[in-house]
Amino acid sequence: SYELTQPPSVSVSPGQTARIICSGDALPKQYAHWYQQKPGQAPVAVIYKDSERPSGISERFSGSSSGTTVTLTISGVQAEDEADYYCQSADNNGTYVFGTGTKVTVL
Amino acid sequence: EVQLVESGGGLIQPGGSLRLSCAASGFIVSSNYMSWVRQAPGKGLEWVSVIYSGGSTYYADSVKGRFTISRDNSKNTLYLQMNSLRAEDTAVYYCARDPGGHDFGAFDIWGQGTMVTVSS
Numbered sequence: 461s462y463e464l465t466q467p468p469s470v471s472v473s474p475g476q477t478a479r480i481i482c483s484g485d486a487l488p489k490q491y492a493h494w495y496q497q498k499p500g501q502a503p504v505a506v507i508y509k510d511s512e513r514p515s516g517i518s519e520r521f522s523g524s525s526s527g528t529t530v531t532l533t534i535s536g537v538q539a540e541d542e543a544d545y546y547c548q549s550a551d552n553n554g555t556y557v558f559g560t561g562t563k564v565t566v567l
Numbered sequence: 568e569v570q571l572v573e574s575g576g577g578l579i580q581p582g583g584s585l586r587l588s589c590a591a592s593g594f595i596v597s598s599n600y601m602s603w604v605r606q607a608p609g610k611g612l613e614w615v616s617v618i619y620s621g622g623s624t625y626y627a628d629s630v631k632g633r634f635t636i637s638r639d640n641s642k643n644t645l646y647l648q649m650n651s652l653r654a655e656d657t658a659v660y661y662c663a664r665d666p667g668g669h670d671f672g673a674f675d676i677w678g679q680g681t682m683v684t685v686s687s
Contacts, residue, residue, distance in 0.1 A: 491673070505675060548673065554623065
């Protein structure tokens, strides 16, 4: 399997934009997905297939892809967006991989 | 309501065995790709194992040969048999659904998790 690398932390002021980058050599060939996880809770998907937003997820969440990186953008950050965020992908060998995770802190 | 409910976690000594269960409601387990994902205390998410709708199974290298994923279609339940447990297997274990298999590759439904602690 391969690795997905994320920055350990991102800090942002309320109302500003947070961008989290996930890097991986297989990303040009595989979709990436993003999950939000708050303390003591199970992860929740916020972006599927690089840029699709699941039903019920705020429009403030968006995703994009370029080469070996994918980016999760949170626009107009709110206090409730403070959480850990993970990218995730799957390969053709039956396995899944998660990124290293990014803690988003709202200042 | 579509949901997953895990059970079976607990405190177990190194070298011991434990079986986790994940009961599904609102959908058919055998029609989906079902995975186990774990999270060690204070650490990130780690995919553990998957069982395809067709029955094929795959494992992370860290658990290969020690863990076995299975399902009981009559009970609509997913299982994870964990043998030769090690301290590094200590984690919250989640079951999760991938509804689209190769064409999707993401998890849309997660259970609440069950804690496994391996310690003497």
